[in-house]
Amino acid sequence: MDLVRDVLDKKLIDREECCMGRVSGLVMHVGENTQPRVTHLLIGGPTLWMRIHPALGRLSNRLGKMWGPKRDEAVKIPWSHVETVGKDVKLDVKGKETGALDWEIWVAQHIIEHIPGGGSEEEE
Amino acid sequence: MKKILQITLGIITSVGGFLEVGSVTTSVQAGAQFGYQLLWPILFGTICLIFLIEMSGRLAAVSKHTIVDALRERFGFPFFFVVLVGMTLVAFMVLVAELGGVGFALQILTGIGFPWWALPVSFFVWLLMWKGTFSLIENGASLLGLVTISFVVAAIKLSPDWSGIASGLLPTMPQSDKARYGFLTVSILGATVSPYLMYFYSSGAIEDEWDRSYIPMNRVIAGFGMTFGGVLSMAVLVAAALAFQPRGIQVDTFPQAALLMTTALPKWGFYLFALAMLFACFGAALEISLAIAYFFSQGFGWNWSEDLEPSKNSRFAFVYTLIILLAAIPLMLGIDPIKVTMISMALTSATLPFAIVPFLFLMNDPIYLGKYRNGWVSNSVVSIVILISFVLALISIPLEIVGG
Numbered sequence: 325m326d327l328v329r330d331v332l333d334k335k336l337i338d339r340e341e342c343c344m345g346r347v348s349g350l351v352m353h354v355g356e357n358t359q360p361r362v363t364h365l366l367i368g369g370p371t372l373w374m375r376i377h378p379a380l381g382r383l384s385n386r387l388g389k390m391w392g393p394k395r396d397e398a399v400k401i402p403w404s405h406v407e408t409v410g411k412d413v414k415l416d417v418k419g420k421e422t423g424a425l426d427w428e429i430w431v432a433q434h435i436i437e438h439i440p441g442g443g444s445e446e447e448e
Numbered sequence: 449m450k451k452i453l454q455i456t457l458g459i460i461t462s463v464g465g466f467l468e469v470g471s472v473t474t475s476v477q478a479g480a481q482f483g484y485q486l487l488w489p490i491l492f493g494t495i496c497l498i499f500l501i502e503m504s505g506r507l508a509a510v511s512k513h514t515i516v517d518a519l520r521e522r523f524g525f526p527f528f529f530v531v532l533v534g535m536t537l538v539a540f541m542v543l544v545a546e547l548g549g550v551g552f553a554l555q556i557l558t559g560i561g562f563p564w565w566a567l568p569v570s571f572f573v574w575l576l577m578w579k580g581t582f583s584l585i586e587n588g589a590s591l592l593g594l595v596t597i598s599f600v601v602a603a604i605k606l607s608p609d610w611s612g613i614a615s616g617l618l619p620t621m622p623q624s625d626k627a628r629y630g631f632l633t634v635s636i637l638g639a640t641v642s643p644y645l646m647y648f649y650s651s652g653a654i655e656d657e658w659d660r661s662y663i664p665m666n667r668v669i670a671g672f673g674m675t676f677g678g679v680l681s682m683a684v685l686v687a688a689a690l691a692f693q694p695r696g697i698q699v700d701t702f703p704q705a706a707l708l709m710t711t712a713l714p715k716w717g718f719y720l721f722a723l724a725m726l727f728a729c730f731g732a733a734l735e736i737s738l739a740i741a742y743f744f745s746q747g748f749g750w751n752w753s754e755d756l757e758p759s760k761n762s763r764f765a766f767v768y769t770l771i772i773l774l775a776a777i778p779l780m781l782g783i784d785p786i787k788v789t790m791i792s793m794a795l796t797s798a799t800l801p802f803a804i805v806p807f808l809f810l811m812n813d814p815i816y817l818g819k820y821r822n823g824w825v826s827n828s829v830v831s832i833v834i835l836i837s838f839v840l841a842l843i844s845i846p847l848e849i850v851g852g
Contacts, residue, residue: 432762
């Protein structure tokens with residue numbers, strides 16, 4: 325598997341077929357006597373902007389703590405939850421429980437649901 | 449039978465959705481100043497657009513990816529971000545122009561100045577997106593846009609010189625006003641080859657769940673729909689050439705542009721022009737707002753579908769809500785939509801390579817398209833038109849700015 329071509333920037337789909345964002349980075353474990361292996365997928369914010377410039381990554385991190393869902397850490401998904409890698413990356417997780425959809429929920433609850441006809445994010 | 453119905457509807461919506469403020473304004477100005485001489489950029493642009501639309505549909509049907517999905521995955525986030533910024537800026541200007549076009553149409557009909565219409569029109573566009581479905585937007589707005597066929601009736605009623613029209617389909621250089629000629633050429637190409645149409649079309653193919661069996665249908669819709677649309681643009685130019693050029697009128701305002709219909713159809717022309725602009729610009733405003741929201745949502749991997757309740761794809765709904773609200777502001781402040789239109793069309797042309805060249809790479813990538821990837825004809829046609837448009841934009845935009 326070519327990690328950059330086949331995994332990085334691919335869309336992440338949870339077990340309920342909900343889009344969780346895209347893979348913005350990969351965490352690798354490089355041991356002394358073992359082969360390097362991917363341990364986690366990273367989603368969103370600082371990791372993404374860091375790919376343009378580290379300063380943008382720091383700025384995104386600072387803004388993320390001040391505004392919105394106020395997450396301290398990047399969203400990390402253990403590689404063991406990856407079910408398939410194809411057109412999209414399918415995960416055996418519930419998106420809402422990982423933190424990847426915090427912004428989606430925050431925008432829904434703080435803005436969209438206050439506009440008539442916006443519906444409710446929690447309704448099935 | 450279902451496929452035939454879909455093809456018919458696809459063609460009709462392509463025709464109805466083709467004309468918008470950009471193509472009308474650029475064609476009217478070109479016809480008024482240069483007669484039939486600027487028909488060729490419409491022809492070249494339409495041929496290029498047929499190929500691009502066909503490619504957009506084919507990419508979606510074969511790979512199940514929209515253009516934006518593939519762009520982000522194949523070229524990575526930094527490159528995607530550059531395209532996102534450029535596309536959003538240009539599309540935002542075009543949206544301002546379209547909303548202004550609706551406002552002007554209402555000004556013609558009611559006498560109330562267009563800045564007063566900015567907020568109600570924007571609200572109505574937003575409301576349709578908030579409550580409506582993709583089919584309603586795609587089919588409803590475009591079907592109403594069929595009133596633009598009245599431009600063809602006007603052009604024929606003015607008895608055009610068909611041999612003059614035929615010679616206008618080949619590029620020629622004017623005796624004077626070469627900078628203006630270049631700028632109008634660039635603007636016409638920008639108005640015809642609008643990248644937002646590609647993003648909208650490929651997203652629509654995914655919304656409608658196209659698969660490989662739709663490839664022949666896609667080809668027919670792209671071919672016939674865009675050809676008929678191009679004919680509409682040409683009709684506007686021909687009618688403008690016959691109504692304005694003999695009297696030496698240069699069209700700088702929308703009410704002036706209405707004269708092209710009243711010359712041919714004295715009784716109904718005025719209202720037909722206003723209604724044609726109203727529906728055409730309204731449909732385009734819907735499509736552009738959706739295209740911007742699609743671009744963000746697909747690029748960042750958010751949930752997106754015009755058919756979902758807003759809270760179920762909140763970031764998608766937030767993007768179009770914000771963009772429509774922001775687009776109303778310059779219009780309320782009285783910015784001239786015709787100037788915005790001309791600048792945004794020329795900028796579209798200048799930025800075409802950034803949207804189209806990566807798209808051509810995708811269309812030649814066996815990972816996405818396998819045996820359905822582009823042949824040399826589509827690659828060559830699109831590359832040549834984009835190159836002409838880019839070079840002309842580089843030369844004529846500075847000249848137009850310097851020359852005022």
